[in-house]
C-alpha cells in the first residue's frame with residue numbers, strides 16, 4: 125500500500141474508533157492474520173482485518189505518530205499521540221509474530237463529568253452531595269478496574285472545585301486534567317510515590333485531597349489521619365463490595381477505631397451496557413425479580429448500536445457510615461446496613477426499567493438468582 129493511503133486509512137480508523145466511543149484499540153499480528161479490535165463500552169469487538177503484509181507498516185506509522193523509535197522492535201515502548209484534539213496513550217509490546225500495539229483513548233471531555241450523568245438514584249445523589257459538603261472525613265469508591273470509580277470521584281471534585289477550597293489530587297496516571305485542581309502524577313522511577321506526594325500536599329494548606337488509589341498501609345495511614353484533621357479525602361479501593369473495604373483496610377493494618385471515626389461513605393460500583401433503544405425487544409418469558417414477575421428486554425443489534433447495546437450506566441451501592449454502622453465497625457461486628465440497595469438490586473432495578481438486560485447484568489456481576 126502507498127504510504128499516503130496507509131496514513132489516510134489509519135487516520136480514518138482512529139477517527140472511526142473515536143466516533144464509536146472506543147476506549148482502546150488493539151493492533152495484533154498473528155502467524156497467518158492481522159487483527160484490529162476496539163473496546164467499546166467495556167467489551168472488545170472485531171474491527172477490520174487488514175492483510176498481514178501491512179503489519180510492519182502499520183506499526184511504524186503508529187510509532188511515528190507518537191514519536192517513538194521505529195527501529196526498536198524488541199523492547200516495549202510507550203508514549204502519546206494526538207488525533208483530532210483527542211490524546212491517546214500508545215504502548216508497544218514484542219509478541220511472537222511482531223509487535224502488538226494498543227492505543228488507549230484519554231477521555232478529556234470535562235462535559236461528561238456532570239454528577240447527574242452518573243446514573244445515581246435521586247436518593248444517592250442527595251447523599252453524595254451532602255457528604256461532599258462535610259468539612260472532613262473519608263469518602264471511598266470501590267470496584268474493579270474499569271468500573272468507573274475515577275469518573276465518580278472526578279464528578280465529586282468538579283462540584284467541590286471552587287475558589288474557597290484548595291484541592292490537590294495524586295494520581296497514577298492523571299486521567300482527566302481539571303482546571304483549578306492541583307494534580308500531581310505518581311512517578312515511581314523518580315521515587316515519587318503516593319505517600320511522598322501526600323506528605324507534600326499536607327504542607328500546602330489543603331482543604332480537599334483526592335488519592336487515586338489506596339494501595340498500601342502508608343497511604344492509608346496518611347489518608348485516615350488527614351481525614352481526621354480537617355480535610356475531606358476522596359479515594360478508591362480495589363474491592364468487590366462496599367463492606368469489603370473495611371476488611372481490606374483492616375488487612376492493610378488500619379485499626380477499626382480509626383476507620384469508624386474517619387470513613388463517612390463507601391460506594392461500590394460497576395458499569396453495565398445500556399440496551400439500544402432502537403432495537404431492544406421484550407423477551408418471551410417473564411422473570412421473577414424480588415417477588416415480582418415482570419417482562420424484560422433482550423439485546424438484538426441494529427445499525428445504531430453494537431450487539432444491541434449503546435453506552436453504559438453505573439450501578440451503585442451506597443454504604444453510609446451512620447452511628448449504628450460506626451458502632452458495628454468499632455465492635456468488630458458484622459456490618460448490617462439497613463436500607464442499603466445492593467449492587468445486585470441496583471442492577472435488577474435497571475432491568476426492570478428496561479435500561480439493561482439480564483444477560484448484561486450477569487456478565488458484570490456474575491451469576492445470581
Ligand SMILES: [Zn+2]
Nearest residue numbers: 400403426429
Ligand atoms: Zn440497536
